[in-house]
Amino acid sequence: MDVLGFYPMWYVPMVGSGIVIALIASFHVMASHTSVGAAVLLAYLATKAYRENQPQIYDYIKKYLLGLLVFSYVSGSITGPGIWFSATVVNPRGISALIHNFVWVWATEWVWFVVEVTFVYILYYTLGKIDRKSWTRLTWIFAVASWATMDVIVGILSFMLSPGHEKWFTTGSILDAFYNKNYFPHLLERTAFMFAIAGTVGLAIAALMKKDLPEKVYKEIVRTLSYWGIGGVVFGLMFFVWYMATLPERSYVVLDKVIPIYLKLPILIIIPIVLAHFVFAAVRPQAVRFWMAYPLYALIFFMGVYPEEKVREGIRKPYVAGEFVWVNQIIARDVPAKGIQSQVPIIDQKGLLTLNPFVPEGLKKINPQNEIMAGKTIAILECSGCHNVTGSVGLRPFGQKFAGMTDRNVVYSFLTSYLRNNHPPYMPKLTGTDEEVRALSAYIAYLISNGGSVSAKIEVPNTSSEAKKEVQP
Ligand code: HEC
DSSP: OOOOOOOOOOOOTTTOTHHHHHHHHHHHHHHHHHHHHHHHHHHHHHHHHHHTTOTHHHHHHHHHHHHIIIIIIHHHHHHHHHHHHHHHHHOHHHHHHHHHHHHHHHHHHHHHHHHHHHHHHHHHHHTTTSOHHHHHHHHHHHHHHHHHHHHHHHHHHHHHHOOSSTHHHHHOOHHHHHSOTTHHHHHHHHHHHHHHHHHHHHHHHHHHTGGGSOHHHHHHHHHHHHHHHHHHHHHHHHHHHHHHHTSOHHHHHIIIIISOHHHHHHHHHHHHHHHHHHHHHHHOGGGOOHHHHHHHHHHIIIIIIHHHHHHHHHTTTTEEETTTEETTSOBOSOBGGGTBOOSHHHHHHHOHHHHOTTSOGGGTSOOTTTHHHHHHHHIIIIITTTSOTTOSSSSSOHHHHTTTOOOHHHHHHHHIIIIISSOOTTSOOOOSOHHHHHHHHHHHHHHHHTTTOOOOOEEEOOOSSSOOEEEOO
16 A cells, blocks of 8 residues: 655644744744854954953953853753754654755754854853963854854755755755755845844843943943944845845745734834944943843844744745645655655545555545544644644634635535635645545534534544544644
């Protein structure tokens, strides 16, 4: 019997499994961008302290380093593997596609990361114990290693959006995958904005140390951070425009039609606020306050980083990796270079329920007794990456999207005309046999007839030969 290499499905009712990754990832981005930005800023400050012989600047650097050690490196190292762990559970085939391309890139990432983490300790514990010139050199190794960790990941992230050119599908080359069209603007945009993030928390730390530092030194630190912050925002916006110009066609549709205003608007509001704060700090360093800078740093998370990560994941739809794996993990097109073939034809011919080895035996052949459950299974397998398929609230809930459609024939003709023959650019094509589409229609009509909400459980109806089996979602 034919099977396709699917994995067990993790269905998170209501909010969807993607949100689990998005939350962990956003914390990670916040911690990592703070530390990468800070690594460069601190190397610059250390150089300044050395050249201009201003030893008090080292006190500030030491405090910032301790903050990084305690906050960024602990939370960054927990959430980093957390992203890959959750992503592996949510979308094993997407991760598998990435590993098959980028295994050595990840190995490189790991080497840079080891250097980075080692150096934050080395720098903190050798400050004042070795000569300043050598120490300053070490800060630049730290800065380069930190930035390189981001550089490497950005190549993978932008490939997830799109290889950017047809070439990769035939060459399969790792360099074509890594240096995709979106890579440079994405990297430069993050590089610029991270100075704004690190600068904002840097101002909070400076404000805390105002009393301990000579006025002149304090002002210089604040001005330096502010100039870097202003530069970060201004260049970040410029690179953002370039970034937008490198998106694939479908992403504009998603941005325009799908991404809600409550994700776009906060980003547009927080950027000028951060910029204004830097300008204010540059003009009146003495007026910088911890209670302003630190909450602003937190706001950057809620209004900038979290929505930005959600939008970035959104504009990738309907794919999860390289424009050949859909969010529902079905391989959507041929990749000749990798010997990968589209699975759409075989699923249309033989059916997803038969081909997915984790579908319980009692649901593989559709009959009047198991039809509704088979339909629910298809909804979970094909649609739950982007929809709450068992309720009326939360993530694009089916209860709302199909409101009023209590007749299975109405659902069927809607699904075939809208999702099978002419699917919108943000959704995968509805794949499977005609019988499966009918089962999905029956389930959806049943869901709507039940008030738009049913249990997420998959129950395999009692068939003559088999005892009742239950599969927990
Ligand atoms: C890759 C993510 C993704 C998958 C998988 C997906 N959808 Fe959608 N779906 C969307 C998006 C995005 C929208 C746009 C509306 C919104 O954001 O609320 C949408 C909207 C819809 C709508 C409302 C019509 C419209 O275009 O706005 C229906 C009905 C729907 N989906 C059904 C399904 C069904 C049935 C499946 C499974 C066979 C499915 N979707 C799979 C992302 C997806």
